Amino acid sequence: MFCYQCEQTFRSDNKAGCAGAKGMCGKDAATADLQDVLLHVCEGIGQYLHRARRLGATDAEADRFLLFAFFTTLTNVNFSAAKFVEFIQRAAQLRDGAKALYEKAAREAGETPETLSGAAAFVPAKDMAGLLAQAGEAAIRKDVARLGEDVVGLRALVLYGLKGVCAYAHHACVLGEERDAIYAAVEHALDLLASEPEDIGPLLDEALALGRANFLAMEALDAANTGNFGTPEPTSVRVTPIKGKAILVSGHDLKDLHAILEATKDKGINVYTHGELLPAHSYPALRSYPHLAGNYGGAWQDQQKEFAEFPGPIVMTSNCLIEPQPRYRARIFTAGPVGWPGVRHIANEDFTQVVQAALALPGFAEDAEEQRITVGFGRAAVLGVADKVIDAVKSGAIRHFFMIGGCDGAAPGRNYYADFAHATPDDTVILTLGCGKYRFNKHDFGTVGGLPRLLDMGQCNDAYSALVVATKLAEAFGVGVNELPLSLIVSWFEQKAAAVLLTLLALGVRNVRLGPTLPAFLTPALVDVLVEKFGVLPIGDARADIDAALSRAA
Amino acid sequence: MFKVELLTRDGAAIAFDAEPSENLLAAAERANIYLPSSCREGACGACRVTHASGDIELDAYSSAALSDAERAAGGILLCRAHAHGDVALHAPFDAASIGFAPTPQRRATIVDIGPAGARAMRIVLQYEEDPEFGRAAQFVAGQFGELEIPESGIRRSYSLANAPNWDGKLEFLIRLQPGGAFSTYLRERASIGDALIVHGPKGQFTLDEASLAPRWFVAGGTGLAPALSMLRHMAELADPCPARLFFGVNRVDELFALDALEEIRAALPQLAVTICVWAPETPPETRWRGFAGTPAEALAQSLANASERPDIYVCGPPALITAVETVALAGGAGATYAERFSAA
Secondary structure, three states, rough: OEOOOOOOOOOOOOOEOOOOOOOOOEEEEHHHHHHHHHHHHHHHHHHHHHHHHHOOOOOHHHHHHHHHHHOOOOHHHOHHHHHHHHHHHHHHHHHHHHHHHHHHHHHHHOOOOOOEEEEEEEOOOHHHHHHHHHHHHHOOOOOOHHHOHHHHHHHHHHHHHHHHHHHHHHHHHHHHOOOOOHHHHHHHHHHHHOOOOOOOOHHHHHHHHHHHHHHHHHHHHHHHHHHOOOOOEEEEOOOOOOEEEEEEEEOHHEEEEEEEHOOOOOOEEEEEEHHHHHHHHHHHHHOOOOOOEEEOOHHHHHHHHHHHHHHOOEHHHHOOOOOOOOOOOEEEEEEHHHHOOOOOOOOOOOOOOHHHHHHHHHOEOOOOOOOEEEEEHHHHHHOHHHHHHHHHHHOOOOOOOEEEEOOOOHHHHHHHHHHHHOOOOOOEEEEEEOHHHOOOOOOOOEEOEEEEEEEEEOOOOHHHHHHHHHHHHHHHOOOOOOHEEEEEEEEEEHHHHHHHHHHHHOOOOOOEEEEEEOOOOOEEEEEEEEHHHOOOOOOOOHHHHHHHHHHOOO | EEEEEEEEOOOOOOOOEOOOOHHHHHHHHHHHOOOOOOOOOOOOOEEEEEEEEEEEEEEEEEOOOOOOOHHHOOOOOOOEEOOOOOOOOOOOHHHHHEEOOOOOOOEEEEEEEEOOOOEEEEEEEOOOOOOOOEOEOOOOOOOOOEEEEOEEEEEEEEEEEEOOEEOEEEEEEEEEEOOOHHHHHHHHHOOOOOOEEEEEEEEOOOOOOOOOOOEOOOOEEHHHHHHHHHHHHHOOOOOOOOOOEEEEEOOOOHHHHHHHHHHHHHOOOEEEEEEEEOOOOOHHOOOOOOHHHHHHHHHHHHHHOOOEEEEEEEEEEEHHHHHHHHHHHHHHOOOEEEEOOOOO
16 A cells, blocks of 8 residues: 555655555555556546547546546545445446447547557456455556656646546536536546656646646536536525434535435424535525525534534535444445445435434434524625625725635644634635635634625635636736735645646646645655746745735735 | 553554552443443453553453463453553454443333244344434444343343344344243243343444455354344445355254345345254254254365455354364464353
8 A cells, every 4th residue: 555645644754655554544555555456447448538539439438437436536535445346347347348439439530549558458357356466556656766756746646636626527427517628638637647657747737737627627516516506695504403303414415415405305304514515505406495404513524523423314425534433333324436344325316214314313302502604605696796895905995815725634733724814814805615614614703895704615616616706806907816915825635625726726826825734745846846836835824924925915 | 540551453542540449341431431341240251351561450250251371361351350550451352342432221122022943032122212312223233232121130141133223123132041031031921012121232243344354254053143233234235245154053943044044145145154053853854954063163164165364253152162263273264253152
């Protein structure tokens, strides 16, 4: 096992990466190795589909599988080694299909099909033991002795950025929004990785290409969410429990949440959101269910305590799962790409058993004191008051915008983001998205220029909304995004954040502050490139960073 | 007051204080740490850990729960051990087996009862609705519960045979012990509608979900119960892990749960079942045509031909456990997980 894809990866003075029997995320070595093998087979699919697409032939089923397969390998998504054996066998079937598709298209075009090697020719073993023996061929660092850390680190950046793109695109896909350009970009990236590139230049270009593809993926997801559930509106959400039967839905998947709301309609069960599903309350079609009762708990890393105390079943959609503890292991369900050995999985959006569990479990014995927060300041809400915003900026009422967004995590350094938010001056606005906001979103920041000082724009999946707002404001002021009185303070944890960072870089956004640590797969030389070309900065002292942002803007 | 440090199998460190006058199980519970245990009288071995350092004194215990060899290797029973200095212990279970709240105590009603072969009974309980727990039967497949006959002082541990469920059903397979207090109740008085008190779930005899090895279950008599629970759970989850079951009884007329095994096999096609009868009976019309011998003997034969090292899950009387552990060691099995019966 070797993995350094997320922020929590093991670090010591002279090395970084999880390489023992179990990663910091709780993933065991076998599962990590099988994930490497799965991605290697997927590279083979990409090699064939990339060439087939050039000849006008596509395979929607294989493309969708690529999104799903990559999503399963994100941090805190799927921990089931047995499932990965199944996924690998399925990938091999699809790879054979992609090969046939390409060869047929080539012959029809009068070309002689290429004989591909590497991942395209890789034959996965039939059983787990055989697959584990093959894992070395697929390991991210297999060429490090020959090529050095910089090339391998940049390959990792591309691979992990690709995972983020696939996760966003999968979310959009399940809601009916697909983009050929995204599939083309995924296939291109896989083909490049399969070629085992050895030069920095093409890899850096690919990273930025993935950033652009990710913008498309986020746009597709935004269209999927708003198209299915309406445009988010500022909404007051109860964050304390109500007496009665209860289901908790965590993760990011609005479609699963909708299915659960439908399954529980008129059954006397209250549905609570957890973690990144908090913004669901702002979508009209979801808010219309009166039993979408509120939000419970905080960010993902607190789930073991919060789930143990929740008196009903819990459904983990998409990502953010950590090891289920005995106190709630029998009443937690996974869905979609998520999995844990021995935990019940909902594979077909049939949540009947979850409803049975909710009715069989006690629910909340009494009402807690009512507390509420406001969410739903997506692009439509903010741009709906654009005139007010522009006037407030021009009059000096609003001096600056701080976009404090991204993931939360358990690392102590993440206090920075709460410290930063609390230290922002009263004449500034805080835009936020992602689960990092749980560190400060129940604080009353007051108002400025007739607007709440804290505007919650949604999930980490809603980064598109923030980019649209920035772009539109820049247009309104007649400047570029980098000239706006706007600073981006990004906390990252996993691979969707890596993809968002690539998008920011691809769009030319400079001076992003990134923390709580820089990715372990970025070598000092690669960090220098990011600093030099894009002005990326590590987070430092919150007050000093605020002063620096304000002085740069002044 | 001395400091006790317990290191779990998966590397978690648990610490609590203990007075010399209290056993270590009770000391942990005073700190709201509920360690795996069952009889609390030194008879079952459920609370056995390894003593790494420090001064420990043991009360009297049964050699079935802690053999001389195990004691010589540092084994102690938490329910019998007293600290006379700071102590370090190593646990054979993961941190996930440790509870941090008291074991639930709930009322249930007998909804089905009947014989299970010639020497055992099957009872099914239905949890009553409870304000704290609802009606759900939440446990980890393989765990046990302690059944108490209200106002009698009679309380015995039995493994659950079904999988966790939302109907609140608990199934037990209970060997009838001649003269046993709970056995006498079952044989002479128990009937549908009776109320019982269930203390549980308890125990760490559960699937090692992290292991990639095939799972081989060895069951002697009603030791089949936890194997049924785990296999039913695997069937519900469509778990693809290779699985075998060696189920043994002494005589043909003691066989039971064969229909349940067929149902599981239908849902878990990779499961291979070997039924073992140690002393096949003579009447020609009931002559046993399956494996004649103990499940430990059947296990030994299969291990000799195994291509992978399986994990062994064994439950039954102490003699079977010992035999299986010997066979597993000689035959090159992976991990061996055991749940011993104690007569009651």
